[in-house]
Amino acid sequence: MNTPKTIREYLDQLRTALAGADPALVQDALYDAEDHLRSEMAENPGKSEAEVLAKIANSYGAPGEVAAIYVEQERVVEQALRPPQPPEQRSVWGRFFGIAADARAYAALFYMLLSLATGIFYFTWVVTGLSLSIGLSVLIIGLVVPIAFFGSVRVLALVEGRIVEVMLGERMPRRPVYADRERPWRQRIAAMFTDPRTWSTLLYLLLMLPLGVVYFTIAVAGIATSLALIFAPVAQALVFFGVLDGHVGVYVGDNVIVPPLIATPVAFVLGVLLLFAMLHVARGVGRLQGALAKHLLVPSSS
Structure with missing residues (x-):
């Protein structure tokens, strides 16, 4: 060379x-x-x-x-x-329950719970920034707003990248894209607006709101349902000893979908299976989200 x-x-x-x-x-x-x-x-x-x-x-x-x-x-x-890799399991049930030893699954589950808050913040920031940038662009002094806004978008991309790398294990940039300080400031500003990665970052930040709602809903519903089924026998025991009053069951409206006493062993087993299934779902979501972040936030190496 x-x-x-x-x-x-x-x-x-x-x-x-x-x-x-x-x-x-x-x-x-x-x-x-x-x-x-x-x-x-x-x-x-x-x-x-x-x-x-x-x-x-x-x-x-x-x-x-x-x-x-x-x-x-x-x-x-x-x-x-x-993180330490869980021991390899050969059987189907071994692989299913072996997810409990995967630290990345728990981190991905926490990311799903966190994504609603970050999604709301990202969406609000982007919508507000774009609105102010367009509305004030007719003024000379208003040109400072879109420049500051697009600069903040690059900062948010780095912040989200660090979150994704720590929680989801996807390698993300630890440095921003270099801005040549020897180039005239007008060229540097123009490059920031014409860089396709700037617009793909905006798309990612906007997508995080609907994705955050979906992730948060799946995580909360799955965890709450599995824990309710797991602790159904405990609630039945409390009713039996008079600590709690009333009928214990899983209700949808006025209809009981799990018979209170007879089905508690079945409910417990289903709750345990659902809890482990949620960890598998979280790990899958983490991989998909990491791939999406890598595609939209990281420039191509070519």
């Missing part, structure tokens, strides 16, 4: 060397490299890019070397942060 003469050539070679790597890793590596190279250029104002690159070739490394370091570091960090 030829020695790069410009920062852009260096970044292109680094992107090529990272071909096939996770797009989030590529974004982080490109950000770090460009930030370091631009800082070196600022410290050597009288030298060309080729001279600065030749000077720091030994300290920072060639694009291929830097790519190999990032890939290796990513492997080490991923292995260190990976």
